[in-house]
Amino acid sequence: VNFELSEELAALQESVRRLARDKVKPRAREIDETGEYPDDLFDAFAAAGLLGLCIPEEYGGSGAGILGLTVAIEEVAKYSNTAALMLLLTRLPTGPVMIAGSEEQKKRYLPGIAEGASRAAFGLSEPGAGSDVVGMRTRATPDPGREGGWVLNGLKCWMSGVAQADWYTVFAKTGDPVSRRHDAITAFIVDRSADGVSVGSLDRKMGVRGVDTGELVLEDVRVGAENVIGEVGGFRLAMLGLNSMRPIVAARGIGLAEGALMYATEYVQGREAFGGTIADFQGIQWEIAKMAVEIEAARLLTYRAACLADAGKFTREHVPYLSMAKYHATEVAVKASGLALQLLGAAGYMKDHPTELWYRDARQLTIVEGTSQVQLGLIARGVLDHDLWWD
Numbered sequence: 001v002n003f004e005l006s007e008e009l010a011a012l013q014e015s016v017r018r019l020a021r022d023k024v025k026p027r028a029r030e031i032d033e034t035g036e037y038p039d040d041l042f043d044a045f046a047a048a049g050l051l052g053l054c055i056p057e058e059y060g061g062s063g064a065g066i067l068g069l070t071v072a073i074e075e076v077a078k079y080s081n082t083a084a085l086m087l088l089l090t091r092l093p094t095g096p097v098m099i100a101g102s103e104e105q106k107k108r109y110l111p112g113i114a115e116g117a118s119r120a121a122f123g124l125s126e127p128g129a130g131s132d133v134v135g136m137r138t139r140a141t142p143d144p145g146r147e148g149g150w151v152l153n154g155l156k157c158w159m160s161g162v163a164q165a166d167w168y169t170v171f172a173k174t175g176d177p178v179s180r181r182h183d184a185i186t187a188f189i190v191d192r193s194a195d196g197v198s199v200g201s202l203d204r205k206m207g208v209r210g211v212d213t214g215e216l217v218l219e220d221v222r223v224g225a226e227n228v229i230g231e232v233g234g235f236r237l238a239m240l241g242l243n244s245m246r247p248i249v250a251a252r253g254i255g256l257a258e259g260a261l262m263y264a265t266e267y268v269q270g271r272e273a274f275g276g277t278i279a280d281f282q283g284i285q286w287e288i289a290k291m292a293v294e295i296e297a298a299r300l301l302t303y304r305a306a307c308l309a310d311a312g313k314f315t316r317e318h319v320p321y322l323s324m325a326k327y328h329a330t331e332v333a334v335k336a337s338g339l340a341l342q343l344l345g346a347a348g349y350m351k352d353h354p355t356e357l358w359y360r361d362a363r364q365l366t367i368v369e370g371t372s373q374v375q376l377g378l379i380a381r382g383v384l385d386h387d388l389w390w391d
C-alpha cells in the first residue's frame with residue numbers, strides 16, 4: 001500500500017492548485033451570478049493541458065488517467081463546482097468511446113476533447129427514466145435507406161453541457177422498446193451538426209450554474225454503423241462508463257468539502273466573541289475535527305477508486321468500492337458545506353461569502369450519476385453477493 005502520489009501527480013496537484021487559486025477562485029461568484037459559460041476558464045484549462053488528462057497519449061491526451069483527473073478536479077472544486085464539472089465532462093461522454101469505441105472513433109473524437117477544440121455531453125437520462133435507466137424511451141430503428149445505419153428519435157434531459165457540446169454520447173433502445181433487458185439498449189455518437197439534432201429547453205438550476213443542463217431533442221436523426229459505440233445491445237457499456245466515473249464525481253465532493261472546511265476554519269479563527277475567538281470553543285473544534293476525519297476518509301476511498309478504475313477494475317466485482325467513494329464523498333460535501341455555512345453564522349447565509357454557493361452546489365452531487373440511494377443499493381448488493389466480504 002502506497003499512500004503517496006507519484007512525483008508527476010504531485011506536480012500536477014501543485015500546478016492545478018495554483019491555477020485554481022489564480023484563475024478559478026476569483027471567477028466563481030460571477031459565474032454563479034451570471035450563469036454564463038466561463039470560456040476563459042475553458043481556455044485556461046486547455047492551455048494547461050487539463051482537458052486531456054484522462055485521454056491516452058496516442059489520442060492527444062497526457063495519459064494521467066482517472067487518478068490524474070481526480071486530483072485536478074479536487075483542486076478546482078475547492079472554489080467552483082462549475083469549473084470542476086467542465087473537467088469532468090472530458091471523461092463522462094468519452095468514457096464509453098475509450099472503453100469500447102473503435103480505433104476510428106477514438107482518432108476522430110478524442111484529440112479534439114484533449115486539445116479543447118471540441119466538447120461533448122452524455123445523454124442517458126430521460127424525463128421518465130432517471131435512476132431507472134432501462135425505462136428509457138429514446139429509440140433507434142434500422143435505417144431502411146442505409147446498410148447498418150440507424151434512425152434515432154427521442155428526448156434526453158438534464159444533460160450537462162448540452163448547449164456547449166459538439167457531439168453527444170447517447171443511449172437508445174435498439175431492441176423492443178418496452179424491454180427491460182440490457183441488450184435492448186445501444187450507445188451512439190451523435191454529432192451536434194446532424195440533421196434532426198437540437199437543444200431543447202435549458203434548466204433553471206439552483207447551483208452549478210454556468211454549465212447548462214437541459215434537453216437534447218432527437219428527431220429522425222440518421223447515423224451510420226460507424227456511430228455505434230461497442231456492440232449493438234451493449235448497454236453494459238453505460239454501466240462500465242458510470243462505474244469508472246465514480247471517483248471523478250467523488251473528487252468534486254472532496255474538493256468542495258475541503259474548500260468549505262478550510263474557509264470556515266479560518267473564519268472562526270478570526271471571529272472574536274466572548275473574549276476569545278469562536279475557534280476557541282471545544283464544541284466548534286470537535287465539529288472541525290469530525291469533518292476533517294470524514295474528508296480524509298472520503299479522499300482515501302476516492303483515490304483507491306481512481307486507482308481501481310485506472311487498472312481497468314470497474315466491472316461488477318469492484319462496484320462496491322467505486323460506489324462507496326461517490327456516495328461518501330458527495331454526502332461529505334453536503335455535510336461540510338452545511339457545517340461551513342453554520343460556522344459563519346449570518347455571514348455564511350449571505351452572498352458575501354462562498355458558503356451559500358457551496359451549499360447549493362453540493363446538493364447536485366448526491367443526485368447526479370447515480371443518486372446516493374442508488375449507490376447504497378449497489379454497495380449492499382456487493383456485500384450480499386460477497387463481492388465485498390472480509391473473510
Ligand SMILES: Cc1cc2nc3c(=O)[nH]c(=O)nc-3n(C[C@H](O)[C@H](O)[C@H](O)COP(=O)(O)OP(=O)(O)OC[C@H]3O[C@@H](n4cnc5c(N)ncnc54)[C@H](O)[C@@H]3O)c2cc1C
Binds near residue numbers: 122125160
Ligand atoms: C444538475 C444535474 C446534471 C445532470 N447531468 C446529467 C447528464 O449530463 N447526463 C444524464 O444522462 N443525466 C444527468 N442528470 C440526471 C441524473 O443522472 C438523474 O437526475 C439521476 O440519475 C436520478 O434520476 P431522477 O432525477 O429521475 O430521480 P429518480 O430516479 O426519479 O429518483 C427519485 C428519488 O428516488 C430515489 N430512488 C430511485 N431509485 C431508487 C431505488 N432503487 N432505491 C432507493 N431509492 C431510489 C432516488 O435516490 C431519488 O432520491 C443530471 C441531473 C442534475 C440534477
